[in-house]
Structure formats: C-alpha cells, structure tokens
Amino acid sequence: MDAVRIADPADVRRAARALNDLSLAHGFRAAPAHDIAGKRTPVDADGQPLASEIFGWGSEDKVWWKNTRIALDSPITSACRFESDAFWVNPGGFHTRLPNLYLSGIDLTNFEKRAMTIAAIVVPVHLPFGQIGAISFNPLDPSLTDLEQAYLELGDELGLYARTFIASYVHVMGSFQALPPGSRLSKREVECLRWAAIGKTDLEISMIMSRSRATVRFHLHNASIKLNAVNRSQTVFKASQLGYISLNK
Template sequence: MSAARRRGSPAAGLCPAAIDRVRIRCPQDVRRAAEALHAIAMDHGMRAAPAHNIADKHTPVDAEGNNLAREVFGWSDRKAWCGNSRIALDSPITAACRFESEPFWVNAQGFRTSLPNHYLAAIDLANFEARAMTRAAIVVPVHLPFGQIGAVSFNPLDPALTELDDLFALQGDAFGVYARTFVASYEHVMGSLQALTAAARLSKREVECLRWAAIGKTDVEIGMILNRSRATVRFHVYNASVKLNAVNRSQTVFKAAQLGYISLAS
C-alpha cells in the first residue's frame, strides 16, 4: 500500500554540509563518512544498515578492512542482516529494493511509498520480523551501474516503534540523499575495479547478433536472419564477449543488456 508524503519544504531536513560528510572520495574517507551516516541516523532515533550490494553477503569495510556494520553502526553479527547469509533471498526488504528506486518504509502491515508500486503488493510479508530482522524500517534502494543494487535501511532504536509514517514524511527524502551519497561513493572508491573499460563499444553487427541471441536464436538461425555465415555470427558474439569481459554467451547477453545495448524485456 502507499501513503501520501507530507513535506514541509523540498528536501525537508536536508543539510548540505551533512551530504558532504557522508561522501567518500578516497579509502581513508570511508570510516569518517560511515560515522557521519551513523550520527545522522542516531539523531533521529534510528540505526543505519548500509549494504553496497544486496546480492553480496559482504558489507562495507573501511580502508583497513574493518567491518563497519559492527564497528561503526553497532550491529552484532548474530542480530543483524550482516550475520544472515540468506538475507538477499529471504528478506522482503531486499526483495522490495529490486522493484523500487525511491525511499519507502515498511512493517508487517505493508509497504508505504511516495507513489504507488503494485510490485510491492505482491511481496510476501509473512513472518516479517524474523525475515527482515527488524519490526519496521525506512529503506533507501540505491541502484548503481551494471545492475548492482545497494541499500540503506534505517531501523528504529526503539523496538516497540513500528509506525514510521511521520518520520518518513519529514525525513524520507533527506535519508534518501544521504544514503545514496554514501553507498554510491563507497562503491565508486572501494568497489572492485570493472574490467570493462569506458571506451568499450559494441559494433552495430555485434549488437544485432546479441539481440537475436537474447531471444534464444542459435548461431545458425542468426546467420540466416542476417544473411551471414555461422562463423561470422560466432565471430561477432566472441568479439562482444571480449569487449564486455564475459566468460560465455549468456554473460555476454546479460552484460550487453545491463549497458543498454539490448533489451531482455519480452
């Protein structure tokens, strides 16, 4: 379900200086930025839970490799998402981040968003507290390049607090800016280097071959469609895989879709 957002002013509660404090420009900035995000959350009676990649069981670390969830944000491995290796599959919060790009809040009764999102209504909320590892949260999905999804969950320090509509209305947009700034700059600085260079460009023929491969056509069939030999089709697909640093045909198609060369939509 959705709830109307009550805003005092655009980006109510947003502090430009705080945005800069949560921005990471080099590895040495990570811990300072994490402490700033932690302080912002605590000022509103919340504890932040940042993840740079919801598909990765690892959580953000500082320049020395220290676990920020435990050492800065105050989560114990046994009582937080960082101690659950199945959180990406089990949690309704991570499921929602795949279908929503704007901040939302959620409890066992449903999702509240600034605009209706029918995909969220289909997410199973049974046994919510155990699966989400919180009774309620304001969540900021962070959609990054190459299809990666990060998120920051803001969870009440008071376990009895399950109604977050007022805080979401006042601070949801601000939390969104702080969370996106922290996660995106963290991934930019600390994320593994992409083997794909910015200069990599697929040719028109490579894109044509991958477009047909994406809907299941074989090299022989693609060759008949494009009036080219099977060997030529394989040559173009192989060249595309080298450019995209893909290990096989499926990953080549997937990466081409991530970069917007082709569409996987039916």
C-alpha cells in the same frame, strides 16, 4: 552532504561515522549494504565491517550482516529490486509516496524474522551495471512500528544521505573490494567450471572427470565462495570475466 561522501578509502570510516551520527540523531540505526546480491557488507580500508565497527550492530551469529540468505529471504531486499524511491515498511505492508503494484505482491509472512527488524525506512540505491545497494534505517525504539510521520519528515533527507554514501563507497571501494582474499581458483575448480559453462550437470561432469558427484559439487562450491558468487550461474560468469574460462566455446 559532503560529510557522508567518500573520496578515497581513508574516508570510509569518517563518512560512516557521519552517517551513523545523523541516523542516531533522528532515532534510527543505519544498516548499509552496497550490493544486495552479494555476501559482503561494506568495510573500511582495513577490511573491517562497518556494521559492527561504526554502526553498532552486534557480532552474534544471527545479525543481518552475517546472514548470507538475507538477499533471498528478506522482503526488504525484494522491495529494493522493484522500487527506487525511499519507502517504509512494517508487517502491515510497504508504504511509498507513489503506488507500486509490485510491492503488494511481496510476501510479508514472518516479517520480523525474515527482515530482521520490526519496521524500517529503506532507501534503495540503484547503481551502474545493475548493482543495487540499500540502507535500512531501523528505529532505536523497538515499539515504534508506525513510521509514517518520520518517513514524511525524513524520507527525502535520509534518501540523499544514503545515496551519497553508498554511491561514493562503491565508486571508491569497488575495485578495492572486487574479490575477497583467496580468490585464485584451483585447476580442478576451473576444470569443473569449464564443463558447467557448456551445460554439463554435476553427474555428467563427475563421469567426464572420473570423480564422484560430491567431489564435483565440492569444487564448484569452493569456486563460488572464492568468487563471492551466490549461485552456479554467477560463478561461471565471474570465472569467465576473470579469464579462467571462456563462454565462446
């Protein structure tokens, strides 16, 4: 277990290699995510993505770790919000050790395209402060879609490895990767966010600031990118956490 545990940033690549070796030995390729709500993928101490550097995923535009909409589109991501134990999934449905009625309500239409895999054993990792990570173990054999036997034999083992890796990664790299480079907001971005924080619409903000609605949207969008936020509400929340705006006024 210590092989996949991270104690400091310099350990990240070593632990990732160990997890990759364990996954490959069982016939799977691991796809790690430390925050299913975020746009970033786990990186090493130099900021290099582990997905391509260690786990062997390609760098083409459509790979899962470059898909910024996977947090909303993937049925696997949706399931991780409702399940804490390891499960396996294919286009036929979700399979767990204990029944979970929430999973039966998840849309599996166009599963392979939306999940970017044909089948997987998935380990959700529920972390402090509501953060959810996950590791999806995808079969190297693309024709292998029934993972029931592998799940029964390996589910607990993969669960321990996944939780140890993701939890220690977040503990060590959380502050290191708290904000992407270039997160300093401009005066106009802050001004737009201050008005957005008190409920003003884009049109109202444009009238107050004597700017076009497109300009207001441009500033709000730039702020969301800088703060690694997925929507307007999270942009306002993160800006408040960093002291750019106050939610008390």
